[in-house]
Amino acid sequence: MTLGENFPAKTPEGPIEDKWTSYKNKIDLVNPANKRLIDIIVVGTGLAGASAAASLAELGYNVKAFCFQDSPRRAHSIAAQGGINASKNYMGDGDSDYRLFYDTVKGGDYRAREENVYRLAEVSGNIIDQCVAQGVPFARDYGGLLDNRSFGGVLVSRTFYAKGQTGQQLLLGAYSAMNRQIARGKIKMYNRHEMMDLVLVEGKARGIIAKNLITGDLERHSAHAVVIASGGYGNVFYLSTNAMGSNVSAAWKIHKKGAWFANPCFTQIHPTCIPVSGDHQSKLTLMSESLRNDGRIWVPAKEEDAKAIRSGKLKPTEIAESDRDYFLERRYPAFGNLVPRDVASRAAKERCDAGFGVNATGEAVYLDFASAMTRYGKEKALVTHQDASNEALVLELGKEIIATKYGNLFQMYEKIVDQNPYETPMMIYPAVHYTMGGVWVDYDLMTTIPGCYAIGEANFSEHGANRLGASALMQGLADGYFVLPYTIGNYLAKDIRTGTIPVDTPEFAAAEKSVQKQLELFINNKGSKPVDYFHKKLGKVMWDKVGMSRNGRDLKNAVKDIQAIRDEFYKEVKVPGDLNGFNEELAKAGRVADFLELGELFAKDALNREESCGGHFREEYQTPEGEAKRDKAFQYVAAWEHSGAPKDAKLHKEMLDYKYIEVKERSYK
Amino acid sequence: MNLKLKIWRQKNSTAKGKIVDYEVNEISSDMSFLEMLDVLNADLTEKGKEPVSFDHDCREGICGSCSLQINGRPHGPDGAITTCQLHMRKFKDGDSIVIEPFRAKAFPIVKDLIIDRSAFDRVQHAGAFVSVNTSGNTQDANATPINKVDADYAFDAASCIGCGACVAACKNASAMLFVSAKVSQYALLPQGQVEREKRVTDMVSQMDEEGFGACTNTGACEIECPKGISITNIARMNREFIGSNLK
Numbered sequence: 001m002t003l004g005e006n007f008p009a010k011t012p013e014g015p016i017e018d019k020w021t022s023y024k025n026k027i028d029l030v031n032p033a034n035k036r037l038i039d040i041i042v043v044g045t046g047l048a049g050a051s052a053a054a055s056l057a058e059l060g061y062n063v064k065a066f067c068f069q070d071s072p073r074r075a076h077s078i079a080a081q082g083g084i085n086a087s088k089n090y091m092g093d094g095d096s097d098y099r100l101f102y103d104t105v106k107g108g109d110y111r112a113r114e115e116n117v118y119r120l121a122e123v124s125g126n127i128i129d130q131c132v133a134q135g136v137p138f139a140r141d142y143g144g145l146l147d148n149r150s151f152g153g154v155l156v157s158r159t160f161y162a163k164g165q166t167g168q169q170l171l172l173g174a175y176s177a178m179n180r181q182i183a184r185g186k187i188k189m190y191n192r193h194e195m196m197d198l199v200l201v202e203g204k205a206r207g208i209i210a211k212n213l214i215t216g217d218l219e220r221h222s223a224h225a226v227v228i229a230s231g232g233y234g235n236v237f238y239l240s241t242n243a244m245g246s247n248v249s250a251a252w253k254i255h256k257k258g259a260w261f262a263n264p265c266f267t268q269i270h271p272t273c274i275p276v277s278g279d280h281q282s283k284l285t286l287m288s289e290s291l292r293n294d295g296r297i298w299v300p301a302k303e304e305d306a307k308a309i310r311s312g313k314l315k316p317t318e319i320a321e322s323d324r325d326y327f328l329e330r331r332y333p334a335f336g337n338l339v340p341r342d343v344a345s346r347a348a349k350e351r352c353d354a355g356f357g358v359n360a361t362g363e364a365v366y367l368d369f370a371s372a373m374t375r376y377g378k379e380k381a382l383v384t385h386q387d388a389s390n391e392a393l394v395l396e397l398g399k400e401i402i403a404t405k406y407g408n409l410f411q412m413y414e415k416i417v418d419q420n421p422y423e424t425p426m427m428i429y430p431a432v433h434y435t436m437g438g439v440w441v442d443y444d445l446m447t448t449i450p451g452c453y454a455i456g457e458a459n460f461s462e463h464g465a466n467r468l469g470a471s472a473l474m475q476g477l478a479d480g481y482f483v484l485p486y487t488i489g490n491y492l493a494k495d496i497r498t499g500t501i502p503v504d505t506p507e508f509a510a511a512e513k514s515v516q517k518q519l520e521l522f523i524n525n526k527g528s529k530p531v532d533y534f535h536k537k538l539g540k541v542m543w544d545k546v547g548m549s550r551n552g553r554d555l556k557n558a559v560k561d562i563q564a565i566r567d568e569f570y571k572e573v574k575v576p577g578d579l580n581g582f583n584e585e586l587a588k589a590g591r592v593a594d595f596l597e598l599g600e601l602f603a604k605d606a607l608n609r610e611e612s613c614g615g616h617f618r619e620e621y622q623t624p625e626g627e628a629k630r631d632k633a634f635q636y637v638a639a640w641e642h643s644g645a646p647k648d649a650k651l652h653k654e655m656l657d658y659k660y661i662e663v664k665e666r667s668y669k
Numbered sequence: 670m671n672l673k674l675k676i677w678r679q680k681n682s683t684a685k686g687k688i689v690d691y692e693v694n695e696i697s698s699d700m701s702f703l704e705m706l707d708v709l710n711a712d713l714t715e716k717g718k719e720p721v722s723f724d725h726d727c728r729e730g731i732c733g734s735c736s737l738q739i740n741g742r743p744h745g746p747d748g749a750i751t752t753c754q755l756h757m758r759k760f761k762d763g764d765s766i767v768i769e770p771f772r773a774k775a776f777p778i779v780k781d782l783i784i785d786r787s788a789f790d791r792v793q794h795a796g797a798f799v800s801v802n803t804s805g806n807t808q809d810a811n812a813t814p815i816n817k818v819d820a821d822y823a824f825d826a827a828s829c830i831g832c833g834a835c836v837a838a839c840k841n842a843s844a845m846l847f848v849s850a851k852v853s854q855y856a857l858l859p860q861g862q863v864e865r866e867k868r869v870t871d872m873v874s875q876m877d878e879e880g881f882g883a884c885t886n887t888g889a890c891e892i893e894c895p896k897g898i899s900i901t902n903i904a905r906m907n908r909e910f911i912g913s914n915l916k
Contacts, residue, residue, distance in 0.1 A: 055803040070724060071790050073831060074732040090811060126805040133807040135799045135860045137824035144814025162824055168731055169827060176798035183794040191787065214779060243726040277699045282707055283728045412730065415747075415754045418699075481803045530714040532707075576714050581681055582722055582780045585714065 007260075009654060010442045011115040016660050017097075020119045023443075024486055028493035035060035038492050039223040039500070041208055043195045043250050045072030045178070047080075047171055047473060048456025049229030051480025054177035057186035059485055061492075064221055065178070065187055066210055068194045068245055068587070073175045076231060076243040077476060080167025081288035081409070083149065083159035084473040086124040091148050095156045097121040102661055104471060107153045107340050108436070108464020109614035109630065110663045111263070111637070113656065115443060117462050123482040124474050128160055130481055136173040138162050150293055151469035153340035153668070159470045164288050164409045170473055174480070193219070194587060195250045196515040198226060198257045198452065199508050205254075205452035206501045209511050213587060216580040218515060220508045222501035224492055225451045227484065228254055232435035232457040234267065236595045236602065237547075238539025240432035241273060241286040247591040248598050251439050251458050259447035260639040260652060262460035263437035264598065265606035268467055268615050269548050270433035271297075271344035274416050275364040284431040285416055287367070287409055289469040292337045294372035294402065295426070297348070299356040299365050301325040306356045316358070316366055316425050327351055327365075335668040342466040342615040342628075343668060345430035349548050350626065352429075359427050368425035373398030430548060434472060436463040436615065437605075440639040440654075444487035445479060448641075451491060455479035460637065465614025522589045523579055527572040531588045534569045538562065538592070538599055546603050551619040555607040559600055559647070566596040600646035605638055608651065628666075635663070670696050670762035674709065676721055677769045679778055682785075686778065688767070698758040702745060703728060703735065705757055723782040728753040730895065733830035736837070737782055738769040743834035743893045751832060751895045771837035775844070775880045786833050788879035789847060795875035796868035797851045799860050819857045826853040828896050835890035835898070841882030846890040848876050849906035850898050856909055866913035873910055 012023040030038065038061050042053040045067040053065040067075060089095040100121040105112055128146070132138065138160050139147040148157040162169040181187040192213040199207040199220070207222035233248035234240035255261045272287045300306045301323050308314035327347055329336045339347075348365045351357065358364050377398030381388040388394060399422050403410065410421050417427070439447050439454035441461060447454050456476040463471060545558035569592070577583040612621045612628035621629045637654040671694045679686030693709050700708075703725050710720035726734040735752040739745035745755045760766065768782065776784040801807060827850070835846035852869050855861025861868070884903060891900040 051803070058802045069726060069732070069734060070786060071733075071831065073790075074726055074734050076727060076732070078733075078830075079727045079729055079731045088810070123805070125810075128810045129807045130801075130803055130805070132810040133799065133801045133860060135823075135855055135858050137820055137827050137854065137858065138810075139824075140815055140817050140820045142817050144816055144820075145811050163828075165731065165828060168830075169824070172827065176793070177803070179790075179793045180798040180800060189790075191790075241729075243732060244728055245726050278697060280697055280700045280704050280708070282701070282704050285729045411749070412754065415750055415756065416701075418756070418758060482805055485803070528715070530711050532711065574714060574717075576717065576719050582783065584722060585720060 007442065007448050009113060010444060011113070012443070016114065016118045019115055020122055027486060027490040030489050030493050030496060032060050034496040036062070037499070038062065038495060039064065040225050040227060040488070041066070041221060041223040042227045042229060043208065044075065044229035044231060044458070046075035046077035046229060046231055046456060047167070047174060047476030048458070048480045049075070049227070050171065050174035050178050051477050052227055052229060052455060052484050053187055054174060054181055055481050055485040056488070057181035063181070063187045064190065064223065066190045066193045066195055068192065068213060070191055072178060072189060072191070073172060075171065076246050077171045077473070078168045079243065080473055081164040081286065082151065082290040083161035083166045083470040084127065084170060084477070085151070085158050085468070085470045086128045086160060086474065087121055087158060088125050088128060090146060091157045093156045095158050099156065100124060100158065103154045104462065104468060105464065105661050106666055107468040108466055109628065109666050110464065110635065110658065111266070111613055111656065112462050112464030113637070114658060114660055118660070119483065120462050120475060120478050123478045126482055127474060127477045131170060131173050134173040134176060136162070136169050138169070149290060150338060152289055152292060152338045152344065153335070153468045161290065164290065164406060167473060170477065174477070195230070195253065196590070197511045198254045199511045200257055200449065201501065201505065201507045204450045207503065207508065209508070209515050214582055216583065218512050220503035220512060222503050224495045224498060224501065225453065225488060227453045227455060228439065228458050229455045229480070230458050232438065233595070233598055234432045234435050236538065236599050237432040237542045238535050239276065239281060239284050239543070241270065241284050244283060247594065249591050249594045251454065252594040252598055254439065254447060254449060254452055256642050258449045258642070259452060259454070260440040260641050261438070261601065262440035262637050262639045263605065264602040264640070265546070265609060265616050266436035266465050266614065267432060268341055268434040268436060269345045269430045270341055271348055271430050272367060272428045273431035273433070274413065275359050275361065275427055275429040285412065286431070286433060287413060287426065287428060289341070291367060291406060291409065294405070295337065295367040295369050296326055296371060297328050297337055297344070297365055297367055298324045298326045299351045299358060303355050306358060309358045310360060310362055325351070325356070332668045339668045340466055340468060345548060346617060348430055364427040364429045366425040367428045369402055369421070370425070373402055376401040434467055436460065436465065436467050440637065444490060445484055446487070446491065453484060453488060455484055465616055518590065519579055519586065522573065522575040522586060525573055525575065527574040529572050529574055531573060531575065531585055531592050534565060534573060535592045535595065537565050538596060541565070542599055542602070546606055549617045549619055550606050552607060555603050558603040559607070562596060562600045562603065569593070569596055597646050601640055601649055604646060604649065605640065608638060609634055670698065670757070670760065672696060672760065672763070673765040675765065675767045676782070678721070678781055681780055682777055696757055698756070700757045701728070701753060702739070702755040702757065703753050721782065722780045725753055730754040731830060733832040736771045736784060736832060736834070738771055738837060740767050743771060743837040744895050749895060749897055751830070771833050773833070773836045773842035773881070775842065776833060776836065784833070786831070788881070789831050789833065789844070791879060792844065792848055792872055792875045793851065796864065796871040799855065800864060813859050815859060823854045823857040826850040826857070826898065826902050829898050830896055832895065834893045834895060836881065838889040838893035839882065840887060840889070841885060843884045844876050844881035845884040845903045845906070846894060846898055846900065848872055849902040852906045852909055853902040856905060865909070866916070869906060869909040869913050
C-alpha cells in the first residue's frame with residue numbers, strides 16, 4: 001500500500017518557491033480570543049520544543065511544556081557545537097535558498113521530501129534574524145558583521161556559529177523566549193516530568209500521562225494538541241554522543257498509539273568523535289565537524305608504521321609527510337576533508353578495517369592541525385611584521401589562532417584523552433550522533449494521529465538518509481519558530497468550541513492504569529541484572545550488526561538477538577527502590593524497554609532497504625569503488641505502522657518524486 | 670585503583686541525611702568521575718541496595734546538570750571543568766574522596782546528591798530575555814553591526830551553563846556571578862538596551878527573594894566556575910544596578 005492513500009503528505013500545489021507562501025495565505029486562523037481557550041502540550045524543550053513552546057505562547061495559546069531535566073535549558077541541543085546553516089549569502093559566494101535546498105536534498109542522498117526541504121531553506125534566514133534579535137551572541141568579524149564558516153558537503157560558507165557552543169547559545173535564546181512566556185503565565189513549565197503515554201479521545205491526541213520524577217506520582221494532562229519534540233534515538237546504540245537521558249520513549253509511545261515511524265534505519269554516524277577507550281565508557285564525545293575546516297585527516301600509508309604506532313613504538317609526529325595517507329583528500333579531491341559525514345565515516349572505517357588504524361585499539365584515525373597552524377601562523381607573522389621564516393614563532397602564532405577558533409574543543413579533548421592536541425594530532429573515530437529517521441509527519445508536521453505533531457529530530461523529515469552538518473539546529477528552530485505555529489492553527493481552528501478537555505474520563509484512566517502496570521512490573525521483577533547490562537548488550541548488537549555497514553545476514557541475526565535480549569530483560573532486569581520518590585533506575589528501565597522494541601524495527605527497516613544510501617550502507621549494494629549504490633526502487637520513505645510487535649509492523653511507502661532537482665549519482669569527487 | 674568514598678545520602682528533601690562509607694575497586698584512571706560512580710551504583714544495585722542519586726546528562730560539560738562538591742570543591746580538584754569531565758587520573762590508589770551535594774539555602778536537597786536549582790530559573794523568568802516576538806519580520810541580522818570586542822565579551826558571559834558551582838563555592842552562597850553573567854550579556858548588546866534598567870532591577874530583586882547571599886568580593890566563584898566566567902561581570906552588574914536605581 002502506498003502511504004498517500006490514507007495519509008497524504010498534504011504538500012501544497014504550485015511552483016516550489018511559492019508553496020509555503022500560498023499555503024500560509026490559505027490556512028485557517030484562530031482568532032486571538034479563541035487562542036486563549038486552547039491548550040497545547042509540548043514534550044521536550046530542546047531547540048524545537050523550546051522555540052515551539054515560546055512561539056505558541058506568544059500567539060496566545062496556553063502551553064504546558066514538559067522536560068525530564070531539572071530545567072528546560074539542559075536539553076541536549078545545548079551540546080551542539082559547530083553551527084547553524086542559513087542561506088543569507090552574507091559571504092557573497094553564490095548562496096541562495098535554492099542552493100541550500102539543493103545541497104540538503106543531495107546531502108540526504110535523495111531520500112527527503114522536496115517541499116519540506118525547500119520550506120526549510122526559505123525560513124533559514126529568518127532564524128538568524130530572530131536569534132540575533134533575541135541577543136544570541138554569534139561570532140562576528142572586526143567590522144561587526146556576522147561571520148560564517150564552512151561545513152561538510154557544500155561549496156559555500158553559510159554556517160553561523162558561536163565558537164564551538166552554537167547549540168548552547170541558540171538553546172539559551174529559545175529558553176529566554178520561554179522564560180518571558182513563563183513569567184507571563186502563558187507557559188506552564190513541568191521540569192523533571194517524563195511523558196509516559198499519549199491519551200487518545202475519539203481518535204484524536206488529547207493529552208498525556210506524565211510522571212513527576214521527584215515524587216513518582218503519575219499525572220494526567222489534557223490539551224487540544226500534543227507536540228512531540230523529544231529528540232532522536234541514537235542511544236539505542238548505548239554509546240553515542242547523545243546525553244545519558246536522551247531517549248525514544250515519547251516518540252515510541254505515540255508510535256504504539258498509531259503514529260507511523262519512518263526510516264528508523266537512517267542514522268548518522270559522525271566521523272569526528274573521541275575514540276572508545278574501554279568497557280567502562282558511558283558516552284562518546286563529539287569533536288565538532290567545524291574542525292574539518294582546518295584539520296586534515298590521515299592514517300599511516302604503510303601498514304608497518306600503523307602497527308608500530310599501535311604498539312607505542314612510533315609517534316605520529318615522527319612519520320614523514322610522504323608516508324602519510326590523507327585518504328579523504330586522495331579519494332575525494334573536490335571536497336577533501338569536507339565530504340559529508342556518512343562518506344567520511346565510511347572512509348575512516350575502511351582504512352581501519354584494512355589495518356591502518358591507530359590508537360591501541362586500531363580504531364582511530366588522525367585529525368591533524370599542524371598545517372593549519374603553520375598557515376595561520378605565517379599569515380599572522382606577515383600581518384604583524386614579524387619574521388615569517390622563523391618556524392618556532394610561526395607555530396606559536398598559529399597555535400594562538402587555532403586556540404581562539406577551537407579552544408574549548410581542544411581543552412575537552414585533552415581532559416578526556418590526556419594528550420595535548422596542539423602538540424600531537426587528535427585521534428578520532430566515527431560514533432553515533434543523530435537520527436534522521438523518526439516519526440512520520442505530513443507537510444503540517446502532523447503525525448498519522450490527528451492533533452499529534454512531531455518536530456525537530458523526533459520527526460523524520462528534512463534530512464533524508466544523511467544530515468549535513470549545521471542543519472539540525474536549522475531544522476529544530478525552523479519547525480519550532482516558523483512552521484508549527486502556522487500549521488497547528490490549521491487544525492486547532494476546528495477546536496475553538498471544544499472547551500477544556502476533562503481528565504476524569506475512561507480514556508485517561510485506562511492510559512494511567514497501563515503505565516502504572518508497567519512500572520509495577522519493573523519494581524516487582526525478581527531479576528538480578530541492572531538496566532544498563534541490557535542496554536549495553538543491545539548497543540553492542542546494534543553497533544556490530546546494524547552500524548556503519550550492514551548486510552542481510554547480520555541484520556537477520558540482529559533481529560533475533562534483539563528479541564532474545566528483550567525476553568531476557570523482562571525476566572532478569574532488577575530495578576531497585578520503589579515506585580514513590582526519585583528513582584532513576586526505574587526511569588531508565590522504561591526507556592530501555594522502548595529501545596529494545598525500536599532496535600528491532602530499526603534492524604527490520606535496514607533489512608527491508610535493499611540499497612545503500614546516505615548513512616545506510618548495505619555491503620551487498622556498493623559500486624566497484626566502494627561507494628553507496630542507490631536503487632530507484634527504494635526512492636521512498638518507509639513508514640512503519642505498529643501492529644502488536646515490531647516484527648509485525650506494516651510497511652507503508654511514501655514515494656518520493658523529484659521535480660526540482662535532478663536525481664544524480666551523489667559524487668563528492 | 671581502589672578508593673574509599675564518603676557520600677552524602679538523604680532519602681528525600683525532608684529526611685535527615687548522613688555521610689555513608691563505600692569502597693570501589695579496580696577503577697581505571699581513564700574513567701570519568703561519574704563513570705566511577707556508575708561502577709558503584711551497578712554494584713549497589715546488584716547487591717539489592719539503592720544506588721546513589723546524582724544529576725547528570727550530557728556528560729560533556731555543557732548541559733550544567735552535574736554538580737557535586739568533591740573533597741570540598743565544586744566539580745572537584747581539576748580547574749575549569751565540570752564533574753562529568755573530571756577523570757580519575759586526578760586521583761591516586763587508596764585515596765579517600767568526600768562527595769557532597771552543592772550546599773546553599775537556595776538549593777534544597779532533592780535526594781542524595783541531587784539539588785533543586787529552580788531558583789536559577791526563577792531569576793531568569795524575572796527578566797533574562799529580550800521582549801521580541803517570533804514574527805519572521807525582525808530586522809536583518811546584519812542591520813546592526815556589533816563591535817567584535819563587545820560581542821566576544823557578551824559571548825563569554827553567555828557561556829554560563831547554570832550549574833551553580835559559583836553559589837556552592839561562595840561562603841555567602843551568593844548567586845552574583847550567575848546573575849551578573851546574564852545581565853552582562855544583554856547589557857553589552859544593542860538588543861538588550863531597551864529593557865536594560867528594568868532587567869537588572871527585577872533580576873536582582875528575584876535573586877534576593879530566593880535567599881541567595883550577598884557578594885563580599887572573595888572571588889571563589891570565578892576560581893571554581895567551570896566555564897571561566899569572569900568576576901568583572903559582577904562589577905558590571907553593580908554598575909548597572911546602581912545606574913538604574915539612581916535615576
